[in-house]
Amino acid sequence: MTFVSQTFDGCNWREKGDNARVAIRILVVDDHSVVRQGLKMFLGLDPELEIIGEAADGAEAVKLAHELHPDVVLMDMLMPVMDGIEATRTIRQQLPDTEVIALTSVLEDAAVVGAIKAGAIGYLLKDTQSDELRRAIKAAAAGQVQLSPQAAARLMREVRTPEVPAPQALTERENDVLRLLARGKANKEIAFELIIGEKTVKTHVSNILLKLGVQSRTQAALYAAQNGLAELSTS
Numbered sequence: 001m002t003f004v005s006q007t008f009d010g011c012n013w014r015e016k017g018d019n020a021r022v023a024i025r026i027l028v029v030d031d032h033s034v035v036r037q038g039l040k041m042f043l044g045l046d047p048e049l050e051i052i053g054e055a056a057d058g059a060e061a062v063k064l065a066h067e068l069h070p071d072v073v074l075m076d077m078l079m080p081v082m083d084g085i086e087a088t089r090t091i092r093q094q095l096p097d098t099e100v101i102a103l104t105s106v107l108e109d110a111a112v113v114g115a116i117k118a119g120a121i122g123y124l125l126k127d128t129q130s131d132e133l134r135r136a137i138k139a140a141a142a143g144q145v146q147l148s149p150q151a152a153a154r155l156m157r158e159v160r161t162p163e164v165p166a167p168q169a170l171t172e173r174e175n176d177v178l179r180l181l182a183r184g185k186a187n188k189e190i191a192f193e194l195i196i197g198e199k200t201v202k203t204h205v206s207n208i209l210l211k212l213g214v215q216s217r218t219q220a221a222l223y224a225a226q227n228g229l230a231e232l233s234t235s
Helices: 033-043 058-068 084-094 109-118 130-141 149-158 172-182 187-194 198-212 217-226
Strands: 005-007 024-029 049-055 072-075 099-104 122-125
Touching: 024 033, 024 058, 024 130, 033 049, 033 130, 049 058, 049 130, 058 072, 058 084, 072 084, 072 130, 084 099, 084 109, 099 109, 099 130, 109 122, 109 217, 122 130, 122 149, 172 187, 172 198, 172 217, 187 198, 198 217
Parallel strands: 024 049, 024 072, 072 099, 099 122
Antiparallel strands: 005 049
């Protein structure tokens, strides 16, 4: 089998200026060309989404992520050369501004837990409806946790709470942010609800991840759910 990586120059729309609206840049990663083509076809119908490249294995995904700096990577789990979990871990460690959504047919506990621990912001199955997938991509780009109900259920059962200080180690404001984060709120929504700046929210989120010893908002949301601070939002 021949593995390919490809980038695209075209985009749906970009408006420049102080109030610029920029399409969400997406990298599609799957070892099956028919899957990549299908994703490109229906995601390309949305003017708010821009497919900037595709890769057929995890190693190529890492390489293209460094070259293209996508906002969101749609990552298959089972691939040759480098699997989706290792590729997710590498991308999240080296490119923390790039979010990764696991998009796979695999619902095994090891895959779900591995992807989230690697830093994926979401875990969706390939039978997800196209409208739901587009919504999930936009939410992930805004920093919202996106989990299929099946994946959320497995995570709640399998992922143990990190051995970190009790929730009291967080400040009252950090707990407020954590509760809203676990409910699937984006940074802008959290800022609006708490009447604080979006940059302040980002600072709180960074502090929360550091104090809880986790790498992603998804893991922080799981911590909140497991400690009764909030119910976990599912897509």
